[in-house]
Amino acid sequence: MIQLTNVSKKFAGRIAVDDLSFRVARGEIFGLLGHNGAGKSTAIGMMLGQVWPTGGEVKICGHDVQSNRRAALMPVGAIFETPVFYDYLSGARNLEILSTYTAPTSKARIREVIEWVGLTGRAQSKVRTYSHGMRSRLALAQALLPKPELLILDEPSDGLDPEGIHEMRQTILRLQRELGLTILLSSHLLNEVEQLCTRIAVLQQGKKVFEGNVADVKSARGKVTLKTSDFANAAKVLSARGLITATEKEKYITLSEGRSIAEVTQALVAAGIAVDGIWQHEQTVEDFYLNLIKAAAKS
């Protein structure tokens, strides 16, 4: 659905995006993570034809965004952080205006979208009277108007209260479930990304430092929490038998390829080391992200 190939962008000598490549497959929710200024918004800008890449190629649904903008953006809806509209016009009028930039849209379709996002009854009110949450819903409505196949969400929960964030999260899941949309989500909220995304890419200073499945990130393959009164001795025994490759914080062990928790337990019991607890470590995306950023900064 989205394909970035060796995409770069320089602003006045400063590299904002550096040789970025990734693919987003149809039907997945893909998360784009990174600190402020990591290049997420620039990358999204290039996907939407708002920022011209210095190098590389951006394709959406197989169409090059630069050379075939119309075909590439036809099936796309987008929401940006802090939704802005023509405040002096009604919500419905805003939708009517924005729809004409894509294709002729019937009044029935506009009504349908207003109903879908739950703005019925307020559609004729001026946008300046809307709360932040209502503006977010209107932003969603404008993105859904052209019946998109792909939704690009740039910090959609920015500025929302906890209830609003929860509502937005449920809406994104509903969009994928009911409308089968492919979603690219850029967010600072790691918890949100963990709950929504199937795959993520992490950017740091314009470079991609990770791309992979959220499930893999969470399972932290091979990492095991070991609770024992004599961790140093246990680590020594397990290393000597080639069962582990690393230890961390006197708490975690990393299993060697093909080894299991059962083998580790057996080895420790045989060596007379009491095992108080042993289980597969599950890290949060936040832990993973922070470790990754630290490691990337060191290197």
Add this chain to the structure above:
Amino acid sequence: MFFAQLKNELWKLFGKKRTYIGFGAFVVAQTAMLLMFKYTRWQGQFERLLAGNGYLASEYISALTVAVVMLVPQILLLMPLYVTLTGGDLVAKEAEDGTLRMILSRPISRVRLLLVKWVAGTIFSAVLVLALGAIALGFARLLFPWKNMFVFGELPHQIFGLFPPGEGLELYVFAHLFMTVNAIAMLSVAGMFSCFNMKPAAATILALSFLFLSMVMEHIPFFETYQNWFITYHFAAWVLVFQTPVPWPQIFQSEILLLATSATAFVIGALAFQVRDIKS
């Protein structure tokens, strides 16, 4: 689709209150000038001028005469201000507010978007100028009779012009059509600056500075032989309709140059808009 986009662009333009500030300012200024003409020595000076040249003042102090008197200062001061304000907003205001980013996430091309905005701005300019003329004449008619027209002081090769009411009205309409072309040229210059990465106020100020500089240079004796090169020189074409005989070739030459300037400004603006990055 173009007309649907144009209709919506006009909704955006005429839907906001600041659009009407210009109209409001014109009405206030015109009322003030009308009352000044009626109740100060201004009218008396006109009557003496007419009598001194052997004309009956009562035949020429009319709605048409007063409407032209009311127009001149507004054409020189208020119109450039409000038209360049609108031109400066064309792209820069949407970029500043963030709505441009939302529009450009859709499959419309930038040139098409700019064209729609420019046409809407052109319509606004025409409405502003024509409303200005209609209001001036309407207000003047409230206090003055419908009689012959007397135009004084603005004509390049004669002191004044005298016209029967029918011909006067015809020339008054022509003058406004040509003033519309002036307004379009001013809007286009401001719109061009608006396409660059700058604030709307900066685009307006740059456009006004450009017009001011052109006007100053046009009047420097050294540049007298180069007057044709200054856009403001051609803005005076509307006054020429009151000259006898009307120098139509000169007027049309100026109008073509103004339209060509507008088209050039549009092309430069479109190029700048096309290559720039739109970021939050």
